[in-house]
Amino acid sequence: MTISHVHSVTPQSPFTPPAPHPNQHNGHKLAPPTAPSQSSPVEVNGILTPLPAAGPDWSAERIAQQYIIPCMKYYGICVKDNFLGPQLGNRVLEEVEVLNQSGKFRDGQLVSQKNIPSRNIRGDQIAWVEGREPECTSIGALMAYIDEAVMYSAANGQLGDCVINGRTKGMVACYPGNGAGYVRHVDNPNGDGRCITCIYYLNKNWDAKKQGGILQIYPEGKNVVANIEPTFDRLLIFWSDRRNPHEVKPAYSTRYAITVWYFDAKERAEAKEKYKLGKLLYSSVSVSLTFLAC
Numbered sequence: 001m002t003i004s005h006v007h008s009v010t011p012q013s014p015f016t017p018p019a020p021h022p023n024q025h026n027g028h029k030l031a032p033p034t035a036p037s038q039s040s041p042v043e044v045n046g047i048l049t050p051l052p053a054a055g056p057d058w059s060a061e062r063i064a065q066q067y068i069i070p071c072m073k074y075y076g077i078c079v080k081d082n083f084l085g086p087q088l089g090n091r092v093l094e095e096v097e098v099l100n101q102s103g104k105f106r107d108g109q110l111v112s113q114k115n116i117p118s119r120n121i122r123g124d125q126i127a128w129v130e131g132r133e134p135e136c137t138s139i140g141a142l143m144a145y146i147d148e149a150v151m152y153s154a155a156n157g158q159l160g161d162c163v164i165n166g167r168t169k170g171m172v173a174c175y176p177g178n179g180a181g182y183v184r185h186v187d188n189p190n191g192d193g194r195c196i197t198c199i200y201y202l203n204k205n206w207d208a209k210k211q212g213g214i215l216q217i218y219p220e221g222k223n224v225v226a227n228i229e230p231t232f233d234r235l236l237i238f239w240s241d242r243r244n245p246h247e248v249k250p251a252y253s254t255r256y257a258i259t260v261w262y263f264d265a266k267e268r269a270e271a272k273e274k275y276k277l278g279k280l281l282y283s284s285v286s287v288s289l290t291f292l293a294c
Helices: 060-074 086-101 134-157 265-277
Strands: 007-009 077-080 125-129 164-167 170-175 180-185 194-201 215-217 224-228 234-239 246-251 255-264
Touching: 060 077, 060 134, 060 234, 086 125, 086 134, 086 170, 086 255, 134 164, 134 170, 134 194, 134 255, 164 265, 255 265
Parallel strands: 007 224
Antiparallel strands: 077 234, 125 170, 164 255, 170 255, 180 246, 194 234, 194 255, 215 224, 215 246
16 A cells, blocks of 8 residues: 555644544555564663653643543544653753764664564664663653653553553664665564553654655554654654554654653563463564563
8 A cells, every 4th residue: 555545644633632534434454564573672670750850841641631542542643742842852862862972872673584684674773771871861851751641641541451560661763864764564563562652753853855754654444644754852652553553764864763662561461471381473573582571
């Protein structure tokens, strides 16, 4: 299916609290993803204690109630611009740039498809960050603020059966601007426990027409493509499973993002049990046993 066959949307339309539209749930189902998911996320032992928010104009509870909950229920995708504000957002960007300049990034890896070079599938370079490192205090503040917004959103069954009990470390990613992208994939195709993907973008004055790097999401069963530009201080949230196949189009300037994945308690426990029993089946889209053993 090509983009020309579907309705294309931007964060401004329709990812605000929804009004029903008769055509938004019509359309054919998308084909299965054609490439492996990203390399194994690294789990943390707990969610960070919220730090003083140096910049956000909106409380995490307000973002949850007015953006995340209604948008996730209706679209399965949510976009919040001006998430941290310029002061804290700039500090996060500075820390990411230092990580890059200090050689902390490594090529993003794939678990399966050993005969296919990783760079043919994904061209990013990544570093895993806990958020407590001395050189990553602002990144830690970002993750704590996302934690707070997600926990408010998931409280009391507001996001359905999803019960959040933890998350991965932060994956700081850099596309070096040489036309690198990430082909269409699903973050969690096999029930590894991840239920929510959160991506925070750090790219100032981004011009997608010249620089590319758009994230395109193909919501399952909907005649729509979501085009998400990776603009500075934008938070993107979507379901991690097969409902949201997505890809990163080639980027022609350095493109930074920070991703965290949140775990559903029941699915995560089941995934660990499958690993212990040796019953985890691999497919062309696979998760890491190292990840599941965390």
